[in-house]
Amino acid sequence: MRMYRRASVSAARTWVSGLLALLLMASYASTVWADSVYVPDTLSDSVAIIDQASGLVVATVPTGSHPGQVVISPSGGRGYVANSMGNSVTVFDTITYQVLATVLLPHSALALAISPNNARVYVTGSDTTGTRVTAIDTSSNSIVSSSGYLTSPLTDLAVSPDSTRVYAVDTLTFKTIDATTLATLSSVAVGAGYLKALVLSPDGTRAYLIDAGASFPQLIVVGTANGVAASTTGLTYVPEALAISLDGQSVYVAADKVVTGGMVSNIAVMATASNTVVANIAGTSGYSGIAVSPDGSKVYASDDANSAVQVIDAASRAVTAQIYVGKYPARPATARLTPHNVLLYLHSTDVASVNGSYAMTSTPVSAPGLSLNLLNNPSWASDTVFSGSFSTGSTFQLSLPCVLGLGVGVTYTLAKTDASGGHVVTLGTGGGLLSLCLLGSQVVTIPVSSVPVLNGERLKLSIASVLGLNLPLAPNNGAVLQATQFIGSP
Numbered sequence: 001m002r003m004y005r006r007a008s009v010s011a012a013r014t015w016v017s018g019l020l021a022l023l024l025m026a027s028y029a030s031t032v033w034a035d036s037v038y039v040p041d042t043l044s045d046s047v048a049i050i051d052q053a054s055g056l057v058v059a060t061v062p063t064g065s066h067p068g069q070v071v072i073s074p075s076g077g078r079g080y081v082a083n084s085m086g087n088s089v090t091v092f093d094t095i096t097y098q099v100l101a102t103v104l105l106p107h108s109a110l111a112l113a114i115s116p117n118n119a120r121v122y123v124t125g126s127d128t129t130g131t132r133v134t135a136i137d138t139s140s141n142s143i144v145s146s147s148g149y150l151t152s153p154l155t156d157l158a159v160s161p162d163s164t165r166v167y168a169v170d171t172l173t174f175k176t177i178d179a180t181t182l183a184t185l186s187s188v189a190v191g192a193g194y195l196k197a198l199v200l201s202p203d204g205t206r207a208y209l210i211d212a213g214a215s216f217p218q219l220i221v222v223g224t225a226n227g228v229a230a231s232t233t234g235l236t237y238v239p240e241a242l243a244i245s246l247d248g249q250s251v252y253v254a255a256d257k258v259v260t261g262g263m264v265s266n267i268a269v270m271a272t273a274s275n276t277v278v279a280n281i282a283g284t285s286g287y288s289g290i291a292v293s294p295d296g297s298k299v300y301a302s303d304d305a306n307s308a309v310q311v312i313d314a315a316s317r318a319v320t321a322q323i324y325v326g327k328y329p330a331r332p333a334t335a336r337l338t339p340h341n342v343l344l345y346l347h348s349t350d351v352a353s354v355n356g357s358y359a360m361t362s363t364p365v366s367a368p369g370l371s372l373n374l375l376n377n378p379s380w381a382s383d384t385v386f387s388g389s390f391s392t393g394s395t396f397q398l399s400l401p402c403v404l405g406l407g408v409g410v411t412y413t414l415a416k417t418d419a420s421g422g423h424v425v426t427l428g429t430g431g432g433l434l435s436l437c438l439l440g441s442q443v444v445t446i447p448v449s450s451v452p453v454l455n456g457e458r459l460k461l462s463i464a465s466v467l468g469l470n471l472p473l474a475p476n477n478g479a480v481l482q483a484t485q486f487i488g489s490p
């Protein structure tokens with residue numbers, strides 16, 4: 001790890017920044033940010049979360065000692081932080097910003113990568129004997145295996161798109177590792193100095209490496225099929241970090257250069273179609289990490305010398321903003337939380353009740369129908385808790401199977417509760433007829449007055465009728481609550 005480089009920051013700026021951060025986090029505690037930047041702050045033992053739209057630090061997550069890198073799960077719901085001096089990985093929820101687990105490692109945590117299938121996180125580090133790679137199961141947040149000792153310390157990791165291979169670099173070689181057994185399959189000498197980082201093309205056929213050798217700093221393109229260098233591109237400055245756009249068309253290399261009186265930095269932009277540097281973006285001194293926004297419109301570079309993150313417009317290739325983040329920002333990550341629909345089937349006695357209510361689950365019903373007395377206000381609670389928010393324009397629709405009989409006036413109430421069923425907050429109420437029909441189902445829309453936000457809470461549905469009739473309502477798979485455009489987990 002490089003020596004820490006920090007610029008002096010005035011007490012006034014520090015006080016104002018701290019106060020602003022507290023106000024922002026208090027105001028935005030219930031908001032879910034669809035596009036975020038996650039920045040480890042090595043000297044503050046935390047990760048700062050930046051909202052990409054506003055450029056504001058909206059939350060911080062505590063970590064172990066000296067966090068150096070963060071990765072976000074493909075689903076966007078989990079963050080994993082390598083604590084370089086804590087010999088651990090911090091797991092946090094990207095919606096609630098709560099720490100979910102701390103996974104203790106048998107070695108330090110210098111670099112990590114997550115498999116595209118979201119099954120494993122791979123961490124490399126060293127102990128008193130040597131360097132190893134450890135695999136963590138993401139479903140249990142527990143270690144499943146560790147590799148044997150390698151000949152040299154690894155500096156970075158990446159996982160193939162099909163999640164079957166882990167690619168790694170040490171100072172001089174490009175390695176291919178079996179993702180299941182963690183056995184080294186090949187090790188090919190590449191470069192001439194100090195390989196520091198790697199990223200993969202979207203299809204996984206090429207790996208881009210930076211060689212920080214002082215005599216000839218370069219960007220190397222390697223074919224992952226054989227590990228052989230296909231091309232090299234010379235760099236003006238010594239590279240410190242790199243990132244690739246999601247479309248694979250551009251690689252960004254953050255680099256520094258010592259000059260008389262200090263240090264200068266730039267970000268080289270390489271077009272992958274020609275493997276040539278097409279632009280150099282002048283920056284401030286002290287880059288320690290870089291990431292590209294999910295839509296490719298912005299580049300975020302951690303500037304450790306100025307305790308800030310630079311924001312670069314990818315189209316104009318100009319620095320447009322500087323966001324102050326803690327003390328020593330390290331390798332960042334970006335993520336987009338994509339809205340998805342929630343589908344909950346109304347069960348009867350085929351599954352366990354939830355806090356005294358029938359259960360609503362994502363699993364279809366397997367039991368026969370249930371006779372409901374609407375006078376008793378039957379209710380259903382989701383078997384899982386939700387953390388996140390619905391989007392503007394979200395709809396909440398209840399589909400019910402037809403009931404043979406007279407049309408009956410019914411009230412439908414949608415609410416949220418805490419995990420134990422308490423603190424009931426009504427989200428919306430709808431009315432209508434449980435109608436006379438012979439086949440199929442009927443759909444009722446439940447209007448809500450504001451965009452619901454849930455923080456470890458359950459959804460609860462209640463049905464009531466003033467007539468108190470005993471109606472045979474058979475849930476089967478025809479009784480479903482569907483909510484659209486939810487951003488969060490699950």
